[in-house]
Amino acid sequence: MRIVRCERCGWIGRETEITIPDHCPDCGEYGGLKLCDGEQEYSIDELRFLWEQFDDIPINDADEIDEEYMGWPVGTSRFDIWHWFDARWPKGVYNLVYEEGDLS
Template identity: 35%
Template sequence: MQTQEQPSVDDLQELWGQLGNVPVDVDGYLEAPFLHFAVGTDREDVWHWFEAQHPDVSVAAFMGIAKP
């Protein structure tokens, strides 16, 4: 069985920066696709995906509201 390689924290930080360019409506839903997420996806679902990709990833840390 093949396993997918875990992305690095640096790779995820780069993707986080790209997510910052994706418009979000006032209710927190994506207005443009991002990676495999469709228009209309709740941004919190995307945040949970980031945290699920690597045990050392914290969305709060990426946002600068918590220490890494």
């Protein structure tokens, strides 16, 4: 799964939601879309969105992803990605996995 963010309006979504190539589905601007990867900075809302998308990624019996996710290739350990979230989510990945990301 490839996830894209619009640098003009902040829209974030799956690449498959883009109906007109290189045009943001929300603001319609051309050329502002950028593929998301693990190197970029994300807001809390964006991290929550990214976590929700990760839920749709198939995981094999060896705890590896069976579909590309945000630039991580097939075969990446799910725990590497959990670690990535753990370093960024205010209450850690445990909160996302077991407490639905409740930050209250």
